[in-house]
Amino acid sequence: MTDGEDRREVRALARPLRRAGDLDPLLERIGDARIVAVGEASHGTHEYYAWRAALTRRLIEERGFTVVAVEGDWPDCFRVNRSVRLRPGADEDPRDALDAIARWPTWMWGNDDVVDFCRWLRRHNADRSEEDRAGFYGLDVYSLWDSMHELIAWLEANEPEHVGQARRALACFEPYGEDGAEYAFAHRLSPTSCEDAAVEVLRSLCADRGRREARAEDAEARFSAEQNAAVVVDAERYHRAMVQGSAASWNVRDVHMVDVLDRLLEHTGGKVVVWEHNTHIGDARATDMAPGGMVTVGQLLRERHGRGDVVLVGFGGHRGSVIAGAEWGAQMTRMSVPPARAGSLEALLHDAVGEDSLFVFPRTEQPGWLDRRLDHRAIGVVYRPERERWGNYVPTVLGERYDAFLHLEQTSPLQPLHLERADEHVPLASEAV
Known part of the structure; x- marks a missing residue:
């Protein structure tokens, strides 16, 4: 042609x-x-x-x-x-x-x-x-530590019986100073990880979901807690995938985003x-x-x-x-x-x-x-x-x-609300989009 x-x-x-x-x-x-x-x-x-x-x-x-x-x-x-x-x-x-x-x-x-x-x-x-x-x-999947802190706060107020498991998961991550690069590097040197602790938090939160959701005063707040737990699981997986190369971590991220979309479709019905x-x-x-x-x-x-x-x-x-x-x-x-x-x-x-x-x-x-x-x-x-x-x-x-x-x-360019601040968190990423 x-x-x-x-x-x-x-x-x-x-x-x-x-x-x-x-x-x-x-x-x-x-x-x-x-x-x-x-x-x-x-x-x-x-x-x-x-x-x-x-x-x-x-x-x-x-x-x-x-x-x-x-x-x-x-x-x-x-x-x-x-x-x-x-x-x-x-x-x-x-x-x-x-x-x-x-x-x-x-x-x-x-x-x-x-x-x-x-x-x-x-x-x-x-x-x-x-x-x-x-x-x-x-x-997105970058908010491992923010999601963990949000999740613990919600559990303390609503399901204190699960706070212990969440705190044990957080303790597993704490040695890395809320630094994804440190966690990824440590996993490359050692086969140990925080995967089991993260998965246990999600499993505990989702147990008997129907019964607990029916009692919840704010169903959307509980839904948010579940999403934060899912972020913790997939963010931990994302950081471990970093040592395998960009395709592996990219796929963890995009699959996570579609999983969240599916949960939103189910939760909202919209x-x-x-x-x-x-x-x-x-x-x-x-x-x-x-x-x-x-x-x-x-x-x-x-x-x-x-x-x-x-x-x-x-x-x-x-x-x-x-x-x-x-x-x-x-x-x-x-x-x-x-x-x-x-x-x-x-x-x-x-x-x-x-x-x-x-x-x-x-x-x-x-x-x-x-x-x-x-x-x-x-x-x-x-x-x-x-x-x-x-x-x-x-x-x-x-x-x-x-x-x-x-x-x-x-x-033309966007108009940002503010310049980047010195204390802002820069996530570990294998791609720049």
């Missing part, structure tokens, strides 16, 4: 993207699906967050979605959840809950766009019964919008990740729930600027994002359309450019613009990786 034919097919599928009403074709494609996973091509771009929030508002208002689940830590996001659901004693302004996030990179959720959305969500919930209010939840990086919500089988032994949230959702009940929405941008760190744990900075390199997906969309556009992919008989492998830019919390010539791109069959795609010509 010639470049001219490619461009004609791209223009035929493109729809202008200027206002929330332009998302109508995507709402039609979503239909009755219970899970909509919406990506981002970076963790530091205003337009990705703003369009994702606009889509989510419409899904909540028009399609009855009641769960927003994000690539964030459970304890941090549960504080936000309590605020947006107007729980007694919670922050009256969700900004306060978001500003309190202390794990690097704080700008992922502590930024003006997320504040605007969460304030809207609180106003939306204010006129609704407790059962009908939409919530905000975290899916519909879920997922906010994560493209690298997670896209289907790994349409990239070079699958040959490397990696699975993704998008792939697992399709496998567990079927393609008819799951819609994956990707993002991309041609040029602009972004908030990111020059290395893992570094202070955030504003960086320029150069025009997409020749031959990439973003360059094709720029050359063919040259304006912000929505693409909703046909379910069958896709045009050739959607079925061909193209380089697709991915910027994580770490970004090095000097690598644009040979890195920063994921080979992608777009029509298989997503069900729809939003292309943006010019992008």
